Every structure is written in structure tokens, then in C-alpha cells.
Amino acid sequence: MRGSLVIREALNGLRRNASMIISIVLVTFVSLTFVGAAILMQAQIGTMRDFWTGRAQVQVSMCVDGAREATCDKGAASDKQIEAVKSQLDGDGLKPLIAKYRFETPKQAYENALKLLGEDYKDILSPDQFGASFYINLVDPQNSEVITEAFNGKKGVEGVQDQMKLLQPLFTALTVSTYIAVGIAVLMLIAAVLLIATTIRLSAFARRRELRIMRLVGASNGFIQTPFILEGVLAALIGSVLSGLAIWAGVKFGVNGYLRSRVDFITTWVGMGDVAYVVPVLIGLGVILAAVSAGFAIRRWLRA
Numbered sequence: 001m002r003g004s005l006v007i008r009e010a011l012n013g014l015r016r017n018a019s020m021i022i023s024i025v026l027v028t029f030v031s032l033t034f035v036g037a038a039i040l041m042q043a044q045i046g047t048m049r050d051f052w053t054g055r056a057q058v059q060v061s062m063c064v065d066g067a068r069e070a071t072c073d074k075g076a077a078s079d080k081q082i083e084a085v086k087s088q089l090d091g092d093g094l095k096p097l098i099a100k101y102r103f104e105t106p107k108q109a110y111e112n113a114l115k116l117l118g119e120d121y122k123d124i125l126s127p128d129q130f131g132a133s134f135y136i137n138l139v140d141p142q143n144s145e146v147i148t149e150a151f152n153g154k155k156g157v158e159g160v161q162d163q164m165k166l167l168q169p170l171f172t173a174l175t176v177s178t179y180i181a182v183g184i185a186v187l188m189l190i191a192a193v194l195l196i197a198t199t200i201r202l203s204a205f206a207r208r209r210e211l212r213i214m215r216l217v218g219a220s221n222g223f224i225q226t227p228f229i230l231e232g233v234l235a236a237l238i239g240s241v242l243s244g245l246a247i248w249a250g251v252k253f254g255v256n257g258y259l260r261s262r263v264d265f266i267t268t269w270v271g272m273g274d275v276a277y278v279v280p281v282l283i284g285l286g287v288i289l290a291a292v293s294a295g296f297a298i299r300r301w302l303r304a
Contacts, residue, residue: 020199021235027195028239028290029246031188032282036247038181039278040270045174047268056163057135058147060085063158064106064131071155081156082132089134094150097143101136109133131158192239193293196232200297203228225298232294233287240286244279251275 062082063072082103088094089101104112109130114122136147144162151157255269 020195020202021231024192024195024199024232024235024290025239025242027188027192028236028286029242031185031192032240032243032286033246034181034185034188035285036243036278036282037250038178038185039281040247040251040274041174041178041181043274044270045171045178047270048174048266049171051266051268052167053141053164056141056167057137058144059161059163060134060136060147060151061158061161062132062134063156065128067131067158069158071153071157077132077156077158085134085151085154085157088150089136094147097138097140097146099137099139101134104133104135106130106132189289192236193289196236196290196293197297199235200228200232200294203231225295228298229291229294232290232297236286236290237283240283243282243286247278247282248272248275 062077062085063069063075064077065075067075086103089098107127107130109132110125110127113125113130117125138144138147141164144164148160148162151160251270251272251274256271259266260269
């Protein structure tokens with residue numbers, strides 16, 4: 001009987017403050033959707049970074065005819081210069097740092113370019129325009145500077161390119177986007193907390209006479225404040241569930257249904273397993289924030 005009375009009072013409070021409750025639902029929904037999106041974005045960035053870190057290579061490009069670098073003063077790299085680079089890669093100094101490496105001849109580079117650009121370029125390009133290259137996978141990509149320092153300025157080497165450095169601006173831009181989403185989410189969560197507290201205060205003020213009577217007849221603080229806390233929690237729970245549905249729909253239809261088939265260079269995406277982790281976090285966060293803010297809001301009406 002006591003529990004049913006508390007629930008009935010909470011439902012009556014929701015009915016009396018319908019417009020404010022709808023506002024709480026909407027603000028909670030939007031703020032937690034931003035939170036969930038930020039979590040998934042960070043997970044996607046981590047997945048992409050791990051994927052490309054394991055595949056990113058350091059490319060040592062040998063000289064071609066017409067190269068302007070000082071190390072290419074004699075034109076295309078000679079067989080002796082190419083062999084010197086290979087010997088250095090196999091040497092005791094660098095070998096422990098290298099997981100594997102691949103040598104690509106000018107002819108192979110030309111054929112790979114045609115595969116990427118199409119056969120229409122067959123009469124425009126020629127193997128002489130391409131130089132030999134070494135593609136190096138490192139045991140630890142953080143040691144790429146060692147390879148760069150070892151071959152920069154070496155005779156016959158036109159340049160050394162670290163592919164991870166080319167991808168770093170992309171990761172930086174994505175990380176900044178995540179921080180922006182988190183910032184917006186925090187502001188929205190603050191707005192949700194303040195709105196819940198205001199709603200509970202208004203509800204308590206409208207029922208201040210009832211509260212005084214309940215205290216006079218000996219009702220405990222817990223019995224008095226529970227319906228008000230339930231009002232905030234139920235409203236936030238609805239908003240949290242809606243945000244969870246939005247995150248689920250975004251991953252199912254946006255990521256799995258659209259991006260996977262159209263963005264070919266990314267092969268690893270966040271999936272439903274990540275959603276199964278994020279949604280309970282969002283619901284728990286919404287319920288906890290609502291309970292705490294409502295609890296603090298009703299405290300002033302419980303003073304003796």
C-alpha cells in the first residue's frame with residue numbers, strides 16, 4: 001500500500017507538470033544522444049588508429065631521373081645504391097625495429113599506378129617516371145623517426161615518407177570533433193539537471209501545504225521526497241531510452257547501412273556491440289543525474 005501510494009503521487013506529479021516533464025525528456029534525450037555519439041566517435045577513432053597503425057608504412061623512395069634533391073645528383077638510383085639501402089635494412093642496427101619490408105621496382109610501381117588510375121593513363125605514364133621504393137612495416141610505429149633519420153640525406157634516396165604523419169591531421173580533426181560534441185553534451189546535461197531541479201521545486205511549491213500536513217502526521221523524509229525523485233527519474237529515463245534508440249538507429253542505419261558500403265578505405269567500424277555497451281551507460285547516467293538533482297531540489301522542503 002505504501003509503495004503504491006508513492007507511485008501514485010509520482011504519476012500525479014507527472015500529470016500536473018506535463019509541459020515541464022516533456023522539456024526534461026527532450027533535453028535529456030538531446031544531451032545523452034550527444035554523449036553517446038561522442039563515446040562512439042572516440043571508439044571509432046581508436047579503432048581506426050589501431051587499424052592504420054598496424055598497416056602504416058615508412059616509404060623510402062629511391063631517386064628517379066630528373067629529381068632535384070641533392071642526393072639525386074646522378075639521376076636515377078643505381079643498383080649499388082639500392083643494394084646499400086637493402087643492406088642497411090637487414091643490418092643489426094635497424095633489423096630489430098622492422099617487422100617486414102617490401103621492395104617495389106619502377107615497373108611494379110608503374111603497374112600499381114595504372115591499377116589505381118585506370119588504363120586510360122597507360123599512354124601518359126611510363127615506368128621511367130617511377131622510382132624504386134622500400135615499404136617498411138615497423139614493430140613499433142613510434143620508431144619511424146629512426147628510419148627517417150637513417151635514410152634522409154643518403155645518396156640515391158629521394159625522400160622518406162611516414163604514412164602515419166599523413167593520417168595524423170585526420171585523427172586530430174576527428175578528436176577535436178569529439179571534444180566539441182562532449183562540450184555540447186556537458187552543457188546540455190547541465191541544462192537537464194537545472195531543468196529537473198526547477199521542475200521538482202515548482203512541484204513541491206504547488207504541494208507545499210500537503211508536505212506540511214505529511215510532516216505533521218509524522219511522515220518520514222524518505223516517504224515525502226521519493227515521489228518527487230521518481231518524477232525526475234521517470235522523465236529522465238524516458239529521455240535516456242529515446243537517446244539509446246537514437247544511438248542504435250544511427251549505428252544500424254547510418255554506419256552499417258550507409259557508411260560501410262560507401263567509405264571503402266575504412267574497414268573497421270563501431271558496431272552493435274559498442275551500442276550494447278553505450279546504451280546502458282546513457283540510461284544509467286540519465287537516471288543518476290535525475291535522482292541526484294531531484295534529491296537536492298526537494299531537500300529545502302524537508303527542513304524541520
